Amino acid sequence: MKVMGETHEGICGAHQGGRKMCWLIRRYGYFWPTMMKDCINYSKGCEACQRHGPIQQAPSVPMNPVVKPWPFRGWEMDLIGKIYPASSQQHCFIIVATDYFTKWVEAKPIKTTTSQEIITFIEEQIIQRFGIPESITTDRGSSFISRDMLDMAETFKFKLLQSTPYYAQAN
Incomplete structure (x- = not known):
C-alpha cells in the first residue's frame, strides 16, 4: 500500500x-x-x-434508435428560400436532401419550386447517384405532395412520407 x-x-x-x-x-x-x-x-x-477527474456524463435523454439501418435508404427533403437577393443565375431557392443514416447532404440551387424541379433533383441527385430509396420524407409543401410526385413515387416504388407542417423536429 x-x-x-x-x-x-x-x-x-x-x-x-x-x-x-x-x-x-x-x-x-x-x-x-x-x-x-x-x-x-x-x-x-x-x-x-x-x-x-474528468466528469463522464450520460446523456440526459434516452438515445434515439437509428431511423434507417442502411445508408441511402431513407431521405428527408426540404426547401430553403426564398433567398434575397437571388444569385447571378437567378436561383432563389435551395432544395436540400439529407440521408437519415449517414447524414449525407445533397443540395442544389433552383429557380422555382415546381414539382418538376423536385422530380429532376430526386432523379439526378438521389436515384442516379445512390439508388432508389425506400422512403423520402418531406413536409406538406404543395410541390412535394403534387400528383406528379405521387406518380413518381409509385413508378420507382418508394414511399413518399409527409411530416407535420411547421414542425421541423418531425422531419
Missing part, C-alpha cells in the same frame, strides 16, 4: 491511472502477483481523482 500510495499521490505521483501506476512501480523495481489489479483498484478508490 505504501508503494502504491507514494507512486500515485506522493512527491513524484501525478494521480495516474492504474495501468500507468503499475508500469511505474515495476520500473522502480517492485513486483507482486496481483499488482495490476491492486493498482487499478487503488486509483479507482482515490478520492482526489474522483473529485477532480
